[in-house]
Every structure is written in C-alpha cells, then in structure tokens.
Amino acid sequence: MIHPTPRVRFAPSPTGYLHVGGLRTALYNYLFAKKNNGTFILRIEDTDRNRYVEGAVENLITTLKWIGLNYDEGPDNSGEYSPYYQSQRLNIYKEYANVLLTQKNAYRCFCTAERLTQLREAQQKEKHQAKYDKHCLNLTQEEIDNKLETDTPFVVRLNVPEKKTIKFDDVVRQHIEFSSDTVDDQILIKSDGYPTYHLANVVDDHLMKITHVIRGEEWLPSTPKHVLLYDFFGWERPVFAHLPLLLNPDKSKLSKRQGDVAVEDYRGKGYLKESLINFVALLGWNAGDDREFYYLNELEEHFSLERVNKSGAVFNVEKLNWLNFEHLRQKPVSEVLLMLKEELSKTKFGKNVYTDNYLIQVIDAMRERVSFVKEYAEKSPYFFEAPEEYDTDIIKKRWKDDSPALLKKLADNISEFQANASKDDFEHALHKTAEEAGVGAGKLIHPVRLAASGMGVGPGVYDLLVVLGKDEVVKRINTAIEKIKI
C-alpha cells in the first residue's frame, strides 16, 4: 500500500490561467480526497522553460482559492513533501534518470534535431506512427564516452522493450492494454537537463506517495510509459482514473477558440463559484439520481470515482446559466446586497447613493427575474435612475390619448399618501382612479409602468411603485406626461 489514506494531486502546468477542464480535474481530485479522508495536493508542473508565464502560478492559486478548492499541501504551504514546484526538484529527477541509465532501462540519445525530423518525415510518408528507431541504443561505451567528453548535447530516452503487452487498470475504463511496439522511446530528460512530464510525474507521484492519479483522458495514450517507469523502478503503481474530456459544442476537446475556457473569464462574467462548481461536477459524474443542485460540501459527501462517466461532455453554457440563476436565488439577501453594491459601483450608477433598505427592496422585486447580479442594473436601471427615454414599442402599444389625463388623476391620488405608503395603498389608488374614470385597470397599469420605468416589463407594477416611493412616482408620472408624445 502506498499510503494508508488516499493522497491525490492536481498537477497543472502554469500556462497562465485555470482552464475549466482543469477545474473539473481539480474538483474530482478534491472531492475524492474529501470523501475518503484523504489529502489533496497542488503540484506545479513547470518543467518547460519555454512556456514560462509570469504570474501564472499566483493566478492559478488565486482562482483555486476563490472557488474554494483548498489544498492540504502545495507551493505556498510547506508540506511534508516539498518543494511542490517541479522546477525545484531537478536533481531528484537526474538521480532517478541515472538509476534507469544504470539499469539500461534508459539510454542517452545524441541524435540531432535534423536526424529526428528526417526520421519522422520518412515514417509519416509510410503512414506509420512516428517513433524513435533506437539508433543511439546501439552506441558503444567508447562512442558514448567520446560524445560526453566533447559535450555533445544529449537527451535520456526510455528504453521501451519490444513485443510486450503493457496492461493496466483504470477506475473509469477498467482494463486497458497496449502493445509496447506502439510505445515510443520517450524522452525523459531534455537536453537542457529538465525532465519531461513523463519522468517527473512518475517520480513525484511516487515520492509524494500519491495513491490515485486522477487526470484527463488525454493522458491515456502515454500511461503505458508511466506504467513502464513504475515497473522499472520497482514501485507500486497508483490507481489510475482517466476522466472523460470536456467538449466544445462541436464535440472537439474544449478549447479557447470556441469560447471562454478560463475560470476567471466566467468569474468576470458574473458566474457564481457555487454554480461553476455545481455545473462542472455534473459534467461526467452523477449520483445516480435526479438531483442537479449541489453545494461543494454536498458533493464532498456524495462523490465517487466509480460513478464517473466514460464519454466526453459538452460544456453547455445554457445549463450553467440556469444553475447560476438557481444558486443566486438561494443566496440570502444580505449576501446579494453586498454583491449588488459591488456591481453597482462598477456601473454609471456608482456615483449615486442608495440605502441598504432600498436596495433590499430592489432585490426582492427582481429576484425571480435575474440570473446574474449585474442584471439588476441591466434589466431594471429605473430603480437606480429615472428613465431618460421610453420604449417606443410600448408607447405605441400602451400609451393612449387618455393616458396623460388618467395618470394625472392617479398622481393626484398618490400625492395624498403618507410617506410610507404600502403596496396595497398603490393598488387601491390605482383601482380607485380607474373606477372613477370608468375605465379598466389596464388603462392605468401599463401607462404607469411605462412612466415609472420607461419599459414594458418588470416586477409587478405595485411592487415597482412601492419601491420607488410616492414622491418619485408622482415626479416620474409628471415627467412622462410631458415627454411622451404620440
């Protein structure tokens, strides 16, 4: 047994931001750890110097923390197995590469880029898989020594045995077999001395006592290489679980070209962390029932690797939007209030001052009508500023010749109110006005909505009026009577 309790890791390459596919992988690792009293580890796979991005790690950590996936061990909290940056573990990899070299399970390759390219092109012409021809495996010790003495650049390659069947088990896909003849002599140490992913991840997973490797399906074809390494070192293999891919609408692997893929993009658009987590959790996993609404702590309770699906899942923004709506409406007003204030400060209404009490009324009125906090300002700007103009279609439809006169009477009646008039007061006033004029309530309801909001849609008209308040309503009615011409 590698470790008595599960130890899992999320091991991203710091390329700049957290990809939603990465989020799903991180989440499943996290959930598996939580469910099984295990340890969740963040390890930074930064062995490619060419892809170094300034601030990428910080950004990754910020996003992970924002969304609530806290790790037990990682770069910024000294764990037992530190360092958690692969770039800081270079001599460890070198040491283990030497073990393989001594065993003859790896060998130095001095081939030039040109030779490799030629080889590859020739193989492609034959319609075969590009594969190294083990040319340098046949170098004599003398030849090798000469090359080393003259500082000829070299890489270290995995010596994949011929005609062997490489077998391994996967929690998601059960049993998988590869013929070793289809496995390339993978480079383990690059000529710059840095390891490739394949060596580094195996060595680190072993050293960090990782019990379960939970990662994306794109790693499946290279897993035989990893399995070979475990076997060569004589190490116990972790349990593998290859997760189905997250897909674009056209079913290809989720990519930047077809929409947003960075978690921070979604955050920026106003998606709640709760809905992001909930949504992504359900892309490839379900508890076996009809439940679709979960909080993170509930997922921790219900998650199991065994119920992860095999096939890829399209990232369907429509459903994400629905979940955002559901999560937003579950939030206590106090929390929505905070978010609304934050949001308003970013709009043209930011300079205005609204009391908490007022904003709470706005929230109550709009609750069932918004999926995003920013929609409070977008869908009901009239709560934050009097309308500048009036929807022309609604004017055409609802503003009649008698509207100004009727509204004037309504405004007169409303003027009689106490300052703290209730919703019922507005309703009574409207019906009374209609009755006295001998018209239906609709002759007043629609024009007064238009006058007060400039729009034809919104909360119930009495909710709208009571939130705005007596004085403001009267003022807006008078303005509308002046401004609206048919």
Next chain:
RNA sequence: GGCCCCAUCGUCUAGUGGUUAGGACAUAGCCCUUUCACGGCUGUAACAGGGGUUCAAAUCCCCUUGGGGUCACCA
C-alpha cells in the same frame, strides 16, 4: 495514417436482461398573471447500424459506422 478511448432526446444524464426508456437544460403550447419573470401542466425529441447470445436485450459479445484523444527535447 498507427495506437487508444467512447457511443441513450439538440445538450447534460438515469438505466447494469423484462421500464409506456425517467429527469434536467433548451424548445413549443396552455394555465397563473391586465407586463415580464417565477411557478404549474402538457407537447416535440433518444437507445448509430448490422449480426449474434437469450424465452427476453438500451443493457452481454462481435463487426461496421461515427465521434474524440494521442502520436514534441509541451504538459
């Protein structure tokens, strides 16, 4: 192209030999509401195809087809 993985409504999925194939999002209609939403009800909509195994296959096996991933001194 080689290798590997996958296959239930448009999408996410339930289903583990016997179901009128269920739910959710989306979509259409109706109800509620003199608005819009919410809510409620209803509808359209799926087992890729072909062979087996079996009294019985969405469920098990094989083939075909389709889709995807991967074949770097990237991860």
